[in-house]
Amino acid sequence: MDSPTFWVGGLIAVTAAMMTVTRRNAVASVMWLVAAFVGMSVLFLGMNAGFIAVIQVLVYAGAIMVLFLFVIMLLNLSPAGLLRIDRPRMKVFALAASVGVVAIIIATAIRSSEWSIGGTPEAIAKRSGGTIIEGNALALSDRLFDQHLLPFEVTSVLLLVAIIGAVALTKKKV
């Protein structure tokens, strides 16, 4: 909480996320979402998780969002063609719902014991029993390929199924 990285990263992430949902131009939304991912990557850096921070930029900002941009560019969405919410009551309801959700999250966070401890590396270390666990590739792979090997492999099978499904659905009959 008290580290400047948190405030910088948090500010970027939240501002960019707000801009993402309020832009009319879909391409602008994508670019703000990229900025939001970069902000989140800064947050990871502040938690000593350098590897995850880099992967966040590499995979989400660098690869997945490019595909988003690609599709949106080809769809050629014009602001006029976008779905317009003409019912004013829906707008009020949506605003109330989103404010409510954010309020619940903030309230839960403040009431939790972790709030007072904070999110600095030292605080995290204190909570996990003394040692600072660096979020680097070695520490992560130790956990991933040792303790959590089965879930990891199951996830990879899940992704494979998704890929095969996507190919099967879109492939033309030859």
Place this chain on the structure above:
Amino acid sequence: MDGVMNWLTQDRVGSALVKVLLVGNVAPMLVAFLVWLERRVAAWAQDRMGPNRVGPFGLLQSFADLIKFLLKEDVLPGHVNKAMYLVAPCLAVIPPLVVLALVPFADRFAIADVDTGILAAFAFSGIGVYAIALGGWASNSKYALIGAVRASAQLISYEICLGLAALGVFIVAGTLRLEDVVKMQADGFTIHGETLHGISKFFDWNIVKQPIGAIIFLIAAFAETNRTPFDLPEAESELAAGYHTEFSSMKFALFFLGEYVAIVAMSSLFTTLYLGGWTLFGVENAFEGTTAQTLLQILIFLAKTMCVIFTFIWVRWTVPRFRYDQLMDLGWKRLMPATLAWLAATACVVAFLK
């Protein structure tokens, strides 16, 4: 003077800032030289003179061109998406410059010595796709959009090969940190109980241990920097000038600069990963512990990088451009399986030797 170098090689905010200024200014200078070199080599390949009027051997030609770019009218076409149109050229230059910040030019001389060095480099060079995609889209013209779409598809396809090829190095090295990769190539490994010395230390370079990986990395690097034979995004015979058709004066120059800085960045990555970085068979340890040592290491690094850059130019004027289906065919059906097979073989050998 030694004090200055000691201060520079220490991990401090101040020294990092000085190095940022140093690299941030030297890199564009190098690009100016690079453009001149490219044109001279092109002329040599095509049996003509090339630029030889401005300054000795035409060396100042790039600066004359730069002044021209700065003084030309900065046209902002009426049909473009202004914000994106202005952001795109900036995005073209910044990511490759950031990649340069991760490269160790000499012992303890990287601006940012991070644990995940190479991954961070790939992450930032991946951001460069947005410059091309946005530039083409924001121009709101057919040729630019086609160029941008081609470029995005090409960059995403070859990024995978680039990463997988580099992965082989890290299986051998056991670390992602670029400094450690360089040191591993200089430590000398033992064959039949004898540690390598002198020139035979060449066998310690990753290009010897990872020949296929090195070739694939280089090919993917050509594609990532949009160089011939992969320069389809700006194939002038089909697309006018591709994604930067609508850009003029300094905005065009920024795209141009970004492309060449990306070449410098990719070449220095190749030098670091495969050619032993700042080391040269023990020569780099002459003048132990002095400023001269660091300067010598930087010189060695630059010399090696220059050789790689020359290869970029050489290939450009030797191999003709691919057709688009050939490009995709090469990337997905040939390079990708080859890289995976090579990676599996490397992993097996490393596991067996352990």
